[in-house]
Amino acid sequence: MNLRLTIEEKYINALKTQNMEAINALRFIKSAIKNKDIENRSVNNKLVISDLEILSLLQSLIKQRKDSIEAFKLADRKDLVLKEQNEISIISKFLPNQMNEEDIEKIISEIITHEKLSSLKDMGVLMRNLKSQHAGKIDIGLASKIAKLKLSN
Numbered sequence: 001m002n003l004r005l006t007i008e009e010k011y012i013n014a015l016k017t018q019n020m021e022a023i024n025a026l027r028f029i030k031s032a033i034k035n036k037d038i039e040n041r042s043v044n045n046k047l048v049i050s051d052l053e054i055l056s057l058l059q060s061l062i063k064q065r066k067d068s069i070e071a072f073k074l075a076d077r078k079d080l081v082l083k084e085q086n087e088i089s090i091i092s093k094f095l096p097n098q099m100n101e102e103d104i105e106k107i108i109s110e111i112i113t114h115e116k117l118s119s120l121k122d123m124g125v126l127m128r129n130l131k132s133q134h135a136g137k138i139d140i141g142l143a144s145k146i147a148k149l150k151l152s153n
Contacts, residue, residue, distance in 0.1 A: 003051045003094060004033065010093075021083075025090040032057055055095060055136030062091050063141065096137050104143050107134065108150055120151050 007029055014022035033049065036057055040046045049057070065084045072080040099107070111117070111129045126147050130138060 003054045004048070007033070007094060021086050022090055025087045028087075029058070029061065029091065029094075032061060052135045056131070058091050058094055059136065059140065062088050062095075065091075099134070099138050101142060101146070104138055105146055105150075107138075108143065108147050112150060117151060120148065123147060123151060126151070 007026060011023070011026040011030060014026055033054060036049050036053065037047070040049055040053075065088050069081050069084045072078075072084065107130070108126065111126055115122070115125060115129065117126055123144075127140070127144065130143055130147075131140070
């Protein structure tokens with residue numbers, strides 16, 4: 001089943017059960033997807049974004065919430081921290097299981113060897129490979145840190 005339909009089903013179920021936290025989070029997800037569809041329509045003449053693009057979008061939504069959590073912790077707003085954490089858990093349900101740091105390191109090493117990458121100048125090639133082959137399964141921020149370390153050595 002495609003990811004867009006899964007999100008729609010979860011949204012309808014949340015409406016039926018009147019789960020306001022889920023309704024609001026899923027409504028936000030649907031809105032972000034719709035905005036990305038509109039953005040792509042003007043650029044690529046594509047009607048809708050793919051599941052891989054939706055996965056990438058979901059990961060960026062989680063990253064935004066993690067950043068917000070840090071700001072809310074500094075402001076001592078536990079209520080907003082909890083709200084953001086709940087949204088992260090709802091969004092995470094649509095992502096495949098995330099790879100651990102060890103697996104990410106292994107994949108990065110394989111790409112570096114296969115593509116014969118040798119310096120930080122090759123970072124773009126490495127990150128494109130990671131995103132195309134492992135979209136949704138990998139924390140791009142963590143992968144970027146690992147890649148920088150490996151390419152700088």
